[in-house]
Amino acid sequence: MKAVLCKAYGPPESLVVEERPSPQPGPGQVRVGVHACGVNFPDTLIIQGNYQFKPEMPFSPGGEVAGVVQALGEGVTGYAVGDRVIAATTWGGYAEEVLAEAGRLIPMPAAMDFRTAAAFTLTYGTSHHALKDRARLQPGETLLVLGAAGGVGLAAVELGKAMGVRVIAAASSDEKLALCTAHGADATINYATQDLRARIKALTDGRGIDVVYDPVGGDLSEPALRSMAWNGRFLVVGFAAGRIPSLPLNLPLLKGCAIVGVFWGAFTRNEPERNAANLQELLLWWSEGKLKPHVSAVYPLERAVDALNDLVHRRVQGKAVLVTEGQP
Structure with a gap:
């Protein structure tokens, strides 16, 4: 072979x-x-x-x-x-x-x-575990997805809509954001041309974000963390930018928010029954047309x-x- x-x-x-x-x-x-x-x-x-x-x-x-x-x-x-x-x-x-x-x-x-x-499985499994198990995302909340046109990011956009939340997609080009909109994003941020914090403030009337989905890291993580709403959850998914950021720990204290790690691979090994149930839910949503890889x-x-x-x-x-x- x-x-x-x-x-x-x-x-x-x-x-x-x-x-x-x-x-x-x-x-x-x-x-x-x-x-x-x-x-x-x-x-x-x-x-x-x-x-x-x-x-x-x-x-x-x-x-x-x-x-x-x-x-x-x-x-x-x-x-x-x-x-x-x-x-x-x-x-x-x-x-x-x-x-x-x-x-x-x-x-x-x-x-x-x-x-x-x-x-x-990997992209939807990761994003589903992140939003359902780690963030405990609730209908009506606001979700910010960084790197939203990538594999796990686009899956998070679709899953956020399937779970009944408002999705703000952030990416580095208008072409990528058009794809996010086609997959259900309610609003977009081009962080190559727009100020991330200012745009979040405008889109949320100053309230901030309930859940941040961050597979990028680098320079985007801290401004996103500074834009959290009270009781928000910041999901650490990966570091596609190539740099693991150092975040000021006074921010979770002041905002009453949580920084939550996401490692789907470890979840599949440590909790195989829950993972199997999650995958069955994902396949059901795919069959219903809610998810379109x-x-x-x-x-x-x-x-x-x-x-x-x-x-x-x-x-x-x-x-x-x-x-x-x-x-x-």
């Missing part, structure tokens, strides 16, 4: 494409023939040794795939060869075949295509370097997906 391999930590250009033997599933594992694999920000970190997990080299990045079950390991029940599945793998997905734990598989809805399936770029497996670079340089809106040879 063909795989994109990380043999030494480095930038996307350090990855290589090679032929590898087919992996054989052990007890409790399933081998999945990959049709599509989502490209996500953690992929850029794991190949540089900057992620929470450091797999043994060589390894393939890629934590969410959609494909077909090829082989079952000992003790696996509930799945059969030929089943269409979504698999959470943490790494290994940039390949034509990957091993996955049976407990981390989700049957694909019959009406869902492979590209949509590969763009679904936006795949803006599709690359063949051999162009994984281009996909990662486009993600790093913020040229991707919504999600980018890799597809294996022969997949439409």
